[in-house]
Amino acid sequence: MLLSKVDTRIGRFPEMSKLVSRPVAKPALRSASRMSLPPEWHMPPHAHDDHYELLVILSGQNEVQIRGQCLVARVGDVLVYPPGVAHAESSAGESLGMLFVTFRADPARWADLPVHRPDSRGRVKLLVQWMLELLPVHSAREQATLDALLQAALHEHGTPSQADEYGLVPQVRRYVSNRISEPIRLDDLAAATHLSRFHFARRFRAATGVPPMTFVRRMRVETAVQLLVNSHLPLKVIAEMVGLNDQFQLSKTVRRLTGRPPGALRAARR
Template identity: 30%
Template sequence: MTSSFRPSIYIVHDIIVYYLICSSPQALVTRGKPMILLADANRKYPNSRLLVSSADRGWQSIYAELRTHPAGRLASHTQPNVEIVIALHDSKDGCVIRTNGGRRERTRPTIGTIWLVPAGLCHEEIELSTPMGKTLHLYLPTQPFDLLADQYDLPKPLGHSVQYRGGLNDELIHQIGLSVAAEMARETSTGRMFAETAALMLAAQLSHNYLDPTLLVPSPRRKPTENVRLRRVLDYIDENLENEISVADLADVAALSTFHFARMFTALMGLPPRKYVSRRRLENAMKMLASSNLPLAEVAHRSRFSSQAAFSRAFHRVTGVTPGEYRRLVR
């Protein structure tokens, strides 16, 4: 029995909504990553059969492939990326035995069974007692994890702290995996945006539920005065997204000189004030598109763009789709 590539529409919608809250798609782009992720897969599973992959999709923050595996043993060495393996086929009498650092686990693969491999794992041995049917492999670089850590003041390194575990049943990861598999099987115009979103959602789910706390390094604490100033500035930005906002205005809110404010803000938020304001305006525009019937020209005006055309170009550059396409996608 095989698993159908029919993801829950509610899960897909939740991924998009989560993505709006967390970050912009542009923040996830890493040039050259697909080839590095592809090299990981080919090196680790040289004898398996590759059915389909995302190698030609242009996805930057996730690499996916569907494989079948023969019975036998294999050994892999250090891989720099997080790997998520999802069984899409039952194995009635089969068994997967994984060994790492003296740890040994034995799992019977059924549809939806999940195995996790953290980034930086030094040595892993895998034994398959019988051939494995369709198996989905997802590779995540550490960048989506670092983005979450920077955004929410989380300890690092998240990607290297993912638990080495097998035999998991996580419906959210399973549904995201099915959605990625469906996109590989039939490419859509919004596939790249979905892939970047799925990468961030997977990183968030792993960071929330499957980290080894002994491997985390606490993030440096902010000074209390910096927290107060930053909160005032962020609140001011959110309250004035539809108005003109200058760096000088934000410096006044923080009670700092423009120079010192810009340095403080960039150090704490990971991007300059102007880029942060632009990102928040884009996120606000996405929410307006998803939850209102405002004309696109009005959304562009409220987002402080000089014209609807300028808004559409900026929106497409960041998300990969036009405002109109995005509105149809989320409704």
């Protein structure tokens, strides 16, 4: 189902099959695409013998069963499925948007890649978007550029950050998700992570590149956008649900962070 949608992005490069069939010294990109899946989407358990899959979640969430675990990947998270590892996926009752990449790589070299990790700095997303801008490829040189971007994305995903060391991003994401309609202060986040205000703010910004309260605003907007495109709720109600004061603040914040007003986002999905 998925590969039929992404293969069209590379189909005009006739030498692709030669590049992908050779022994893999470095990661080699096979395909990449932006995908939008319906709320009822479900993929039963399956595995891929010859390639990895990398997903960057853009909207909604992906519930994954893999290696006896149940993982929930939310906006800003990255998933990597190794070859030969069975996994099942579900869009969990809401529309799921993601960047989808398949690639070949030496499993021994990349055995330590985490299956699930937040893209704290947003670099994996940026690199994959760059790949999409370069597709389709027409030469071995262009393919080499894509493979280099892929390797950078895998390195970023596989490198522990300060956020992973202290677990700040998952903690903050859970805290905000559970209180998205409530006022949230910097002191509240620091207390939830058992750090002083100063040390929390410094460590969080070093790990993510943004101040904690900017991260909170982005989470409010991400939730608001999901409600805008997946419901017919009035803007005033959505504003209250995501902890923004009123419809005016909702419109202003959504436009500032997405570049589009709420009405345009809602109309685009109709």
